[in-house]
Amino acid sequence: MGCCGSGAEFAALPPDARAKGEEVLLASRIVADGVRQTDLSVPAIHCGACIRTVETALGGLSGVESARVNLSTRRVTVRWRADAIPPPFVETLKLAGFEAHLFDIESDKEDGTLSELIRALAVAGFAASNIMLLSVSIWSGADAATRDLFHWLSAIIALPALAYSGRPFFRSGWRALSHGRTNMDVPISLGVLLAFGLSLYETVHHGPHAYFDAAISLLFFLLIGRTLDHVMRERARLAVKGLAHLSARGALVVQADGTQAYLPVSEIRVGTTLMLVAGERVPVDATVIRGASELDVSLVSGEHTPLPATIGSQLRAGTLNLTGPLTIVATATAENSFLGEMLRMMEAAEQGRSRYRRISDRAASLYAPVVHLTALLTFAGWLAATGDAHRAVTIAIAVLIITCPCALGLAVPMVQVVAARRLFESGVMVKDGGALERLAEVDTIVFDKTGTLTSGAPRLVRSGETDQGLVAVAAGLACHSRHPYSRALVEAAVGHPASPVRFDDIAEHPGYGLEARAGTDAYRLGRPEWALADSAEAERISGDESVVLTRNGIHLADFRFEDRLRVDAAEAVAELKAIGLGVEIVSGDRETAVGSIAAELGLPYVAAVLPGGKADHIAGVEASGRKVLMVGDGLNDAPALAAAHASMAPASAADVGRNAADLVFLRESLSAVPLVISVARSASRLVRQNLAFAVAYNVVAVPVAIMGHVTPLLAAIAMSGSSVAVVANALRLKGRQGAVRSGTASKQLPARPVLGAAE
Amino acid sequence: MTDYFYLIPIALGLGVTALAAFMWSLKSGQYDDLDGAAERILHEDSDAPIRKKSPTP
Numbered sequence: 001m002g003c004c005g006s007g008a009e010f011a012a013l014p015p016d017a018r019a020k021g022e023e024v025l026l027a028s029r030i031v032a033d034g035v036r037q038t039d040l041s042v043p044a045i046h047c048g049a050c051i052r053t054v055e056t057a058l059g060g061l062s063g064v065e066s067a068r069v070n071l072s073t074r075r076v077t078v079r080w081r082a083d084a085i086p087p088p089f090v091e092t093l094k095l096a097g098f099e100a101h102l103f104d105i106e107s108d109k110e111d112g113t114l115s116e117l118i119r120a121l122a123v124a125g126f127a128a129s130n131i132m133l134l135s136v137s138i139w140s141g142a143d144a145a146t147r148d149l150f151h152w153l154s155a156i157i158a159l160p161a162l163a164y165s166g167r168p169f170f171r172s173g174w175r176a177l178s179h180g181r182t183n184m185d186v187p188i189s190l191g192v193l194l195a196f197g198l199s200l201y202e203t204v205h206h207g208p209h210a211y212f213d214a215a216i217s218l219l220f221f222l223l224i225g226r227t228l229d230h231v232m233r234e235r236a237r238l239a240v241k242g243l244a245h246l247s248a249r250g251a252l253v254v255q256a257d258g259t260q261a262y263l264p265v266s267e268i269r270v271g272t273t274l275m276l277v278a279g280e281r282v283p284v285d286a287t288v289i290r291g292a293s294e295l296d297v298s299l300v301s302g303e304h305t306p307l308p309a310t311i312g313s314q315l316r317a318g319t320l321n322l323t324g325p326l327t328i329v330a331t332a333t334a335e336n337s338f339l340g341e342m343l344r345m346m347e348a349a350e351q352g353r354s355r356y357r358r359i360s361d362r363a364a365s366l367y368a369p370v371v372h373l374t375a376l377l378t379f380a381g382w383l384a385a386t387g388d389a390h391r392a393v394t395i396a397i398a399v400l401i402i403t404c405p406c407a408l409g410l411a412v413p414m415v416q417v418v419a420a421r422r423l424f425e426s427g428v429m430v431k432d433g434g435a436l437e438r439l440a441e442v443d444t445i446v447f448d449k450t451g452t453l454t455s456g457a458p459r460l461v462r463s464g465e466t467d468q469g470l471v472a473v474a475a476g477l478a479c480h481s482r483h484p485y486s487r488a489l490v491e492a493a494v495g496h497p498a499s500p501v502r503f504d505d506i507a508e509h510p511g512y513g514l515e516a517r518a519g520t521d522a523y524r525l526g527r528p529e530w531a532l533a534d535s536a537e538a539e540r541i542s543g544d545e546s547v548v549l550t551r552n553g554i555h556l557a558d559f560r561f562e563d564r565l566r567v568d569a570a571e572a573v574a575e576l577k578a579i580g581l582g583v584e585i586v587s588g589d590r591e592t593a594v595g596s597i598a599a600e601l602g603l604p605y606v607a608a609v610l611p612g613g614k615a616d617h618i619a620g621v622e623a624s625g626r627k628v629l630m631v632g633d634g635l636n637d638a639p640a641l642a643a644a645h646a647s648m649a650p651a652s653a654a655d656v657g658r659n660a661a662d663l664v665f666l667r668e669s670l671s672a673v674p675l676v677i678s679v680a681r682s683a684s685r686l687v688r689q690n691l692a693f694a695v696a697y698n699v700v701a702v703p704v705a706i707m708g709h710v711t712p713l714l715a716a717i718a719m720s721g722s723s724v725a726v727v728a729n730a731l732r733l734k735g736r737q738g739a740v741r742s743g744t745a746s747k748q749l750p751a752r753p754v755l756g757a758a759e
Numbered sequence: 760m761t762d763y764f765y766l767i768p769i770a771l772g773l774g775v776t777a778l779a780a781f782m783w784s785l786k787s788g789q790y791d792d793l794d795g796a797a798e799r800i801l802h803e804d805s806d807a808p809i810r811k812k813s814p815t816p
Contacts, residue, residue, distance in 0.1 A: 048798030071795030118785060126778040130771060146763075153767065 024086035024102065035065055036082045040089055041101040043427045043651075043666035045074050050098070057096040061087040076100070101651060101666075114234055117227045120165040124220040127161030128213070132716070135213040139713045144206070151203040154212040162196055165219050168226060184364035184409060187371050191397075191404040192218055198397045209394075214401050214715045221723045222409045229413035232420045233432050251276070251283040254327070265334045276326045278510075279482060281318060285337045286328035288313045292511040293324035294483060299634045299654050300338065302450045302588030304458065304563035306484060308511045318635050318654065322483050324510020338635065339656065345612055345639035346660055358434045360412040363691060371403045378706050395708045401715050402705040403698055407722040411690035414730035419683035422733065426675055427667035435662035438646040439676060440684035441627045445576055446618060446644070448632030449587035449594055451652060453569050453601070453670070456633070458484050458561035460492040470557040472499045474549045477514050477525045480506045485547050485561050486514070486525075513547065524550045528558070565597065572670040573601050576677070582626070586614050588636050614640035631673060633657055648673065679733070686733055690726045697722045 028038040045054060051069040054076055058067035063084035068077050080087055093100040134150040142150065166189070173185035192215045199210035253263045254273040265283045268274070276282060278293065294306040300318045309315065315328060317337035334340060379396035383389060416433035423430055430436060447453050460471070471492055476499030478486035493499075503516035503523065513526010524531040526547060533553025549556045576583050585605035587594045594607035606617060614632075618640050621628050630637070630644035633653035641647040641660040649661035658664055665672035701718050704710060784790070 048801050051795060051798055052802060069795060070792040071798060072792045115785075119782065122778060122781050122785075126774055130774050133770070149763065157771075 024089065028086070030082060031079065034082050035079050038078045038080070038086075038089060038102070040076045040078065040093070041074060041666070042069075042076055042093060042098050043074050043101075044098050045069060045071060045076075053096055054093065054098060057092050058087075058089060061089075061092060063087050099668075114227070114230055117168065117223065117230055120168060121220070121223040121227055123161050124165035124216060124223050127157050127165070128217040128220040130157055131213045131216055135712065135716070147208070148203070148206055151199075151210045151212070154210065155200055155203055158196060158199075158212040158216055161216055162192065162219070165216075165223060166192060169219070169222065182365065182368045184360065184368070187368045187400070188218070188222060188404060188409070190372075191215075191400040194397045195401050198394065209712050211397075211401055211712050211715065214712060214719065217716065218401070218404050218719060221719070225410040225413045228417040229433065232413075232417045232430070251280075268330050268334060270330055270333060272330045274328050274330060276321050276328055278321055278323055278325060281320050282315045282328070284317050284330045284334050285332040286315045286317075286330050288315065288326050288328050290327035291325055293326050294322045294511055296320040296322055296484060298450045298456055300636060302448065302634055302636055304450045304454065304456070304589060304593060310511065323481065323508055342611060342635050342638045342656060345615060346642040346656070348615075348639075358412075359437055359687060359691075360408070363408060367408065371400070374403065374702065374706070375399045381706075382708070391708070395705070395710075398708070398710040398715065399702065399705040402701045402710055402718060404719075407694040407697060407726045408691070410723055410726050411694055411730075412687055414727050415683050415686045415690060415733060418730050418733045419679050422679055423663075423676060426672065427665055428672050428676055429664045429666065431662050431664075435646060436680045436683050437687075438627075438662070439629065439680035442581070442629040442646055442677065442680075444582040444584070444621060444626045445629045445631065445673065446621070446640070447583070447585050447603075448614075448630075448634060448637045448640075449585055449589055449597055449605075450563060451633040452631055452637075452650065453565060453573075453585065453597060454563040455566050455668070456563065456652065458488050459564045460488050461560045461562050467557060468496055469500075470549060471559075472496055473501050473523075474525055474547075474557065474559065475499065476501060476503060477506065477516055477523060477549075481508050481514055485559075488561055489547075489559065521551050522553075524548075524553075563593070565600065566668060566670045569670045570601060572673055573603065575671075575674040579674070579677070581677070586617055586640070588614075588634070611636035611639055615643040618643045629673075629677075648676065682733055686730055690729055693725060693729070694722065 024038055025036075028036045031037040042054065045051065051071060054069050055067050058064055058076065058078055061080075063080045064087055065079040065081060067079075069075070070077065076093075078087075078089060090100045090102065131154045134154050138147050138150055169185045169188050169192070172183065173189040176183040176186055195211040195215040195218075199212050199215070201207075202210050251263065251265060251268060252260050252275040253268065254260055254275060260275060268284050273289070274283065274286065282295075288309055288311055290311065292308070292310045295309050295315065296306050297303050297316070297319045299320070300316050306322055309321075309326065314331070317332075317334070317339045375396045378399050379392045382392035382395050386392070413433065416430075416436055419436055420430045420433075450456055471489065475489045475493030478489040480486075501518045501523070503518050506514065506516040508514050509526070509530070511527075512530040513524060515526075516523050528546060528548045531548045531550045531553075532555060533550075534555075546558055546560050548558045573583055583603055585594060585598050585601075585603050586609055587605065587607055588609055588611070589607060591607040594605050598605035609617065614637060618628050618630060622643075622645065627645040630640050630647045631649070632641055632647075633650050635654045635656055637649075638654070638656040638660050641649065641657055646663075647661040648663045648665065649657045651658070651664055651666045653661070653664070663676060665676075697718070701710075704714075
């Protein structure tokens with residue numbers, strides 16, 4: 001696979017900053033004496049053979065104690081001996097055919113809420129089943145003494161269960177009430193507590209009807225909804241936050257006495273001198289005082305061609321130093337750097353964004369007052385009609401129990417969990433359910449160009465005259481550099497015979513190119529004006545996007561590079577247009593570069609936009625009444641991602657952008673965008689159906705309850721029936737699942753797992 | 760009626776046992792990777808949870 005004969009030599013060169021040893025070290029934690037644990041997110045794992053391939057590949061590395069794949073979360077947990085240097089996990093997985101992202105342990109703090117919810121759910125389930133068992137014999141006509149005994153037993157089981165499992169609802173309901181608001185948990189808590197209180201009263205006075213079963217099974221069903229909702233958000237939060245950091249955590253500072261120290265970014269002042277080696281990101285805005293190199297600015301400004309940097313060049317925080325070491329002087333602190341400016345713009349954009357209210361909250365704000373008013377009126381009505389306070393209270397509580405938003409509590413989270421699960425299987429992480437609701441309303445999609453519509457990495461443009469033999473020679477040189485053009489050459493040579501020329505004395509001249517000797521010949525690969533002896537010929541070849549291979553100054557071949565569209569960008573865009581969405585491109589790259597991509601896709605575009613301009617453009621579109629989905633990856637997209645109605649970012653995006661986006665897609669394919677839209681739309685349809693069903697159920701059940709005909713048996717049947725119906729409806733969600741899975745599965749299945757399965 | 764005095768405790772005892780068993784399995788990480796467990800049954804290797812596997816030197 002590698003260009004230099006053995007794959008290991010190529011793997012020894014880190015593909016980029018995120019794979020470096022210290023990065024692995026920073027993102028690991030000590031789990032036992034001398035053993036460190038690293039978590040990797042590997043979205044392409046999808047079958048038993050993958051598990052085996054990944055575990056064998058990682059387990060074979062020296063220093064690795066154990067590797068275990070978690071298929072549900074698509075993560076690998078690797079334990080390695082802390083005294084060794086970090087093994088090359090990411091590179092190994094890449095060679096095995098899997099794209100891996102380093103997981104940050106720090107953001108993986110154990111959250112107690114989920115386990116509390118699951119324990120509450122288990123207790124409620126236990127209590128509900130046992131009380132229901134006792135209730136069935138009561139409904140079947142147990143005699144008075146048995147009934148009393150069973151009521152007491154139910155009360156004894158229900159009280160601790162209620163106290164334990166009801167806490168999430170009581171807490172949230174109380175919090176809302178103490179702020180003078182009302183939410184779904186207020187009618188729930190009230191209904192459950194009143195039902196229990198009334199049942200206890202009935203039990204003490206040997207009454208025939210007790211609602212212990214209703215109170216507890218209500219809690220049980222609602223806890224299911226609550227737990228699912230939490231599971232979904234938690235998983236996405238971990239998956240997104242755990243992706244590797246792209247911004248610099250610290251920098252090598254040259255102190256006044258000439259010594260060097262690694263200091264966190266926050267301690268860098270204006271005027272501090274910093275050392276920046278190749279492969280590191282610029283921590284703060286700075287000026288170059290020594291050295292020459294080339295910078296990858298695609299995440300910062302959207303320009304896809306690397307920019308040369310020499311003495312006096314101004315660097316923006318977040319750009320990646322590609323080829324040579326630089327000595328730079330900070331011209332701004334971290335907060336005043338480009339990154340800090342983006343964060344402030346994001347905050348401003350978020351304030352401007354209309355505050356979206358979740359559909360369940362909107363339903364609750366209508367539902368709770370109506371329910372409470374109905375119960376109150378029922379009580380007043382029966383009291384006035386019969387003068388029997390006990391009967392009036394009983395019927396009013398029956399109304400509260402019947403209207404308790406059991407189906408409503410499940411209606412929304414159930415659908416969203418199923419939708420998130422579908423998207424997760426296709427490599428898309430949803431931050432929260434509200435994002436799905438907002439996505440369904442979207443009617444315009446704005447794409448960033450570099451890194452979003454395009455893959456962000458240049459590729460060799462193959463013309464008819466490109467000689468594969470010369471590509472191999474160039475690749476033999478290029479595999480010693482981390483410049484994007486070099487990598488593109490190496491990539492182009494994969495699968496072809498290796499270079500016949502053996503190189504010695506390979507040297508990289510930052511800002512110019514590579515030089516090497518083979519026997520008596522001097523080979524150069526780099527900028528035309530540097531590599532070619534004849535300057536007239538050099539002028540013929542444009543310098544920014546071309547690289548020339550020469551022998552002793554004589555032209556051998558020239559290679560042109562282009563930032564290419566993602567594989568299925570055209571299909572994805574066509575699909576989006578076909579379902580009637582407006583699609584446009586807003587990019588910070590130059591007019592010509594954006595124009596050619598836009599023409600290829602047939603889209604309107606705006607080029608050379610400043611970061612603030614992107615957010616303003618989105619705000620302008622939103623002001624005209626349209627709802628925008630922003631898809632972007634760069635630092636310069638972050639304000640726009642925050643300003644848009646909904647937003648999406650690829651996993652390769654800058655940290656800030658990834659955290660601002662509602663959804664993150666982990667796979668290369670842009671088909672994630674139409675998939676997300678279609679899933680969000682069918683989810684929204686199902687949510688509406690479920691809400692309509694919950695309302696219809698109440699329209700039928702409430703009059704019966706007001707008339708005083710609801711017995712505990714009827715309440716139990718109505719409640720369970722409606723919950724089951726809502727859940728069953730949610731499971732109907734399909735989206736475009738079938739088509740996408742078969743499409744991506746064949747592409748992402750690398751050859752090695754197939755072999756692994758066959759052995 | 761007297762039958763209840765041993766039948767009901769037995770019923771509740773069974774329920775509590777099941778609840779305790781569930782709580783234990785939850786705590787010991789048996790629900791961490793449901794999809795993976797389904798696939799691992801196809802391989803002959805040991806599939807002990809990772810915590811059991813790591814030897815402390």
